[in-house]
Amino acid sequence: MQNDLETGSEAIASRMDTDLGNVFPDEPGVPASPDPALLKTGDSYKNVSSGGASEEYNLEAFVAEEVSLVTSLEEQMHLALSDEADRLIAGHLINSLDENGYLYLDLEETAEQLGVGPDRVEWVLNILQTFEPAGVFARSLAECLKLQLIDRNRFDPAMEAFIDNIELLAKRELSALRKICGVDDEDLTEMIAEIRALDPKPGSVFGSSLVQPVVPDVFVRPANDGTWAVELNSDTLPKVLVNQTYFAKVIKTARNETEKEYLTDSLQTANWLAKSLDQRAKTILKVSTEIVRQQDGFLTYGIAHLRPLNLKTIAEAIGMHESTVSRVTSNKFMATPRGIFELKYFFSSAISGTSAGDTHSAEAVRHRIRQMIDAEDPKAILSDDTIVKTLKNNGIDIARRTVAKYREAMKIGSSVQRRREKNSSI
DSSP, X not given: OHHHHHHHHHHHHHHTTOOHHHHSSSSTTSOOOOOHHHHTTTOOOOOOSOOSOOSSSOGGGGSOXXXXXXXXXXHHHHHHOOOHHHHHHHHHHHTTBOTTSBBOOOHHHHHHXXXXXXXXXXXXXXXXXXXXXXXXXXXXXXXXHHHHHHHTTOOOHHHHHHHHTTHHHHTTOHHHHHHHHTOOHHHHHHHHHHHHTSOSOGGGGGOSSOOXXXXXXXXXXXXXXXXXXXXXXXXXXXXXXXXXXXXXXXXXXXXXXXXXXXXXXXXXXXXXXXXXXXXXHHHHHHHHHHHHHHTHHHHXXXXXXXXXXXXXXXXXXXXXXXXXXXXXXXXXEEEETTEEEEGGGGOBOEEEBSSTTOEEEHHHHHHHHHHHHHTOBTTBOOOHHHHHHHHHHTTBOOOHHHHHHHHHHTTOOOHHHHHHHXXXXX
């Protein structure tokens, strides 16, 4: 019987266009167990017998996914923001929207949670407020209408006064509203018509389905020994149980070889699926645990300490193929003390350090450049060359053109432009 089952597993793998070597990359046919070295980092693996699909035969690929508000905004975000740290902030804001597209967050608290300055969160929010549908990321009805008017190029001084006093429209105090806006009756009528043509719930254009809150696949919590405890969210893992006792009972009732082969094949398929799901769950845990180990600085101190990290580094650390790590980090979320983030947001490019073998996250370097410029004396504006020298003195080897590229990506003007702007504001 055992040989028959093993032969059947090969047939199942062939039929499903995969093999057990792909499903169980550590050892063909045997579910992988957590690396003992990883367990020392403080992870606590919950005993699960399910998890998602196998590496190649991805059950999730068969689930039809309609374009949601979050999906649409994430697609725009990847086009508008190249800085991974800014994307991490943006992802947090996107996942905080309600079903109507409104953002009800305290930006200062969010900045403190992420370990960045409020100005940076505000800057990212301003970028997100230019996305479609117009009006998303508003924090009030007035701001929602304002964003839509700006998108239509209709936010002139009169309309700004209208929005600032829109409560008068609800009270039908049109005379007072007309006087404040400085327009006549005809203009006021047109303005009211424009306002009524706007959408007070821009997120609703994606249908009646509500924006579902992100459910994390992994939880990360501080452990008692000062490390991080990493565990899977068992609620997100489908449960698959194979009733061997029932199979033994039913197989005895088989009337011929055809029925017996059918039942045996069904058992083999069920066993293969259960092992595949279990392996996938353990793979997610392995990858997540290594990400936490690599990004300990971010979890402890914030975005400025985000380390350079790529798929290859994780793959080599846990002994898996890079493509496996890529699939695991796609559409998987991690709940941390700093918020809920998609696993792929923890990967970024690296900049060499002045010491051999030392590297710095590009996002951390951008953050430091922004901090330096924000703190500069209006009478002593920092040139790109000065920034390069300062960074090198702090162990970061970076070219002047790279500093200029990062500065421009963050919409920060040159030293000449900043000097002119700051002198004019004095």
